[in-house]
Amino acid sequence: MVDQLGGFGLLAFWAVVMISISYFIYRRQGVNTTSEFITAGGRAQVGLATASFAVTWMWAGDVLGVPQYVGITGVAGIWMYAAPAVLSSLVVIPFALRMRKLFPQGLTYSEYFIKRFDKTAHLVVVFVVLYTMVLGGVIQLFVGGTVIGGLTGIDPNLVMAVLMGVIGVYILLGGLWGSMTTDFIQFISALVLTLVFVPLLVFEVGGPGVVYDQMVQNLGSDAPAFLSLANLDAIEGLFLPYALGLGVWGVVSLATWQRVFAVRRDKTSRFLTIGGIGVFTTIAMYGVIGLVGLATFTDAAPGSLTTEVLGLMPEWAVIAFLLVALMVLGSSVDSYLTAIASLTARDIYYRHLDTDASDDRQLRVARVASVGFAVVMFVATVLLLDSISFTQLLLVGGIGASALVGPFALSLFWRKMSSAGFVTGIVVSQLITAFLLAASYDVVVTGPDFMLWEIMAIGHLVSTGLGAAVSIASPDEFEFESIAQEGSSVATDGGSSDRDGDAA
Template identity: 30%
Template sequence: MNALLPPSQAFGLLAGFAAVMIVLVIFLDTRRQGSQTREHFLVANRNVRWWHGSLSIAVSWVWAPAIFITALQSYTKGIAGAFWFIAPNILCFFLFAPLALRLRTLVPNGYTMPEFIITRYKGSKYAHIAFLLVFFGYQIGALIINALAGGTLLAVLTGVNFHLCVVAMSVTALIYSLISGMEASVITDVIQMLMILLIGFILVPFVLVEAGGMQAVLGGLGGVSGEFGNILHPGIAFAFGIPMTLGLLSGPIGDQMFFQRAYAVRAHHIIRTFVIGGLLFGIVPILLSLLGFVAANPAFGIDVADPQMVSPIVIAYFLPQWALLLFTLMAFAGLASTIDSAYVALSSLGAIDIYKHYVHPNPSDTQILKASRITMIAMAVVGTGIALLRPQLLWVFLIYGALASAGFFPTILSLCWNRITANGAATAVVASLLVGTPLSFYANITGNETLVVIAAIASIAIGGVILLVNGIMNKEPTVDFAHMEH
């Protein structure tokens, strides 16, 4: 399909956005009193207000799917597809909130989830490396997916060269992340989420007014085929709902972005931060799903050449060109926010879990900051480089999904059950990866819907079963949680 925007306008807008974010972070950093410390760079001095934290975690979850795939699901699978994409995307925040509070209670001055694992399992390198594989791999996956999907979709939308789009997003987020780490991420997240909400509340109602009101939405609730008007359509619930729900609920539990923000917000605001963050996030896919319903309404006969681009296609159909510029800005803000959060999360894993535990046991703040920034730059080169090679997006999704699923029960039970052993936890992670990943690949490549569901369940269940047996067979506690809390 042809570009919907002139490249010069789109590139000028994105360059302006990047300049504003970078200048803002530099300005705020110059006003900071004292030198940077690991506390400041990695967890924003553990003093992030709940509303800043809520906006930050909400926009960090606005991956490429939330911007583009929501409308695709409502267009192709109707209200059933929209429901099974949006509901677990919101519920995952509610599941994560008590786990975040639990981690902060057990290790109030920690930085990462794998760091808790090595403490919980008394220095076990096997357990630590197994969990580090999950968390490090997941963050690299987040970087690759958002750079790849964002670069592809922005290139199609604007006509700007794909490689330039990828590099622009990655470098913009890298520059301001290098300046002040978590503080920069939170500051820019707040602005980007407010920008996304404002643009969404301008564009979508404007489209509905031009389309004739809510009747335009109601006419497309069944999707483009008209078959999926039942929100609990059994076929969609089975083939799409089960894998999507399991994958999305697992996501935050394998995501250092979430755990890092659990350490950054004020301790007594953790639950509020994540619950409100989930509700704020939900506004974005709900709003954008309405565009998919409008596109599916046969009364308009909108030609959707590429269903992934249904949102901008609908906006271009009903609104002037300035509206497409706003949507481009919205998409860039959402993608950049996730990429910068991935950089900061990777910096904490590199500095704390690799440098501190395996290179220099007693590093100074200066050494931690140097290790953090080196990790960011190295991962930017790796992640952006892989994205520029244009790997199959499905393969990247499957790998990062398998990583999250493998860490689901091992992470939860490591936090909550004192009879899990280090070998049990590590074996659960490794077994889930070794069995679940190839099964998921085979199921999705062959397109066997039943096997896709089995693979999604197996990827999570394998670790759960191993740990259940491990905990039952091990009669003695392996950790004193009460002692850790004090």
């Protein structure tokens, strides 16, 4: 444990470092246009984008989520958590390659839906993406309040307020440049966490042999199942909803798409693949925290394993771990906040409220949104902190993907996909999944009680099947070549001399 004074000192140190870096990047990169704020001008180096993508995917939620999975189902919990997370980064690749070919001048991928369909379809996508990004930020902030508050004795709400305030300020300054640059430092921090602190934790309790022997003793008759990769007892409760929701969440995550548009086009597959591999290795290491918890505690709830186990480390190690955790936490929240800022400025304000808005005005809206939605995320997390478990929040967070992935794929590869089919599939799917979720959790309505993976499967089937059926009945004959901006001089690396031309 760390006392409150030490905890506040860590928060202050982290705040100064992150804001200083972002201010330096703001001055150095000249973050004074919407393009620079939203996509880093399309000139981010592949190493920077890869580190940023990887650490965004190594979200702080893993620190709580993986040990909790292990606490529920044992060693198998590692692959149940890791497989969908890696799948999510790999599934994005064909979407990204197709999108970069069709829509090279894009600033946000959601703008593609105006070009492909119409403003109605665009608004539907904006709604899904917006609440998905807010939920992603809430999940990360939830972790910050739980872990940092639990290890320092500081009120979790106060921790979350400080975290959200600092992140809002440095995104206000640097936009995506600030997010990716701080992400690079946070990526190094994540490697330190997995390569230094997890092994330290194992040897602090006696080494791998002691951990194994104590697990066998503590688990008793459950030991064979908990120590087997083939333990499938929790596959319906943990693996399937994660695979059907967060396993394809990267396809609808605007934070992912910002990095897709920011990196060199010919490096897209590479940075997504390397990022996915990096995610798998860190998740496996986080799983060790859960194994140590099973070996050390006989009565700790799975949800509290992380804080209980980390409290076993020496004070200096806990302090260092908290600093690293702050870095990892910031990497995810700042990505979602940047994504929401771009969505607000380009997709809501410019596309629907003021189509003649100047670039300066769009930039101001993006910066105001970064602060405004920081407040929204904070308030939402405070309301949820004591009313829902982390695993429930994590799994429900992928519900938006079940409505959008199938229709999005059809829109990219099938020219007959119509606006009516796209909108109908998404809207009906979201209404059905919302009703089934509410009924299953006894919120406001009553109805059939489905498992979460079944609700997500229904969402996928309805959105894709209904979208295709309506499009067959009333098809488009869309010419994909018409999407790319005429005369665009988009280069191999994604840069363009008329990057903002589509705003004219």
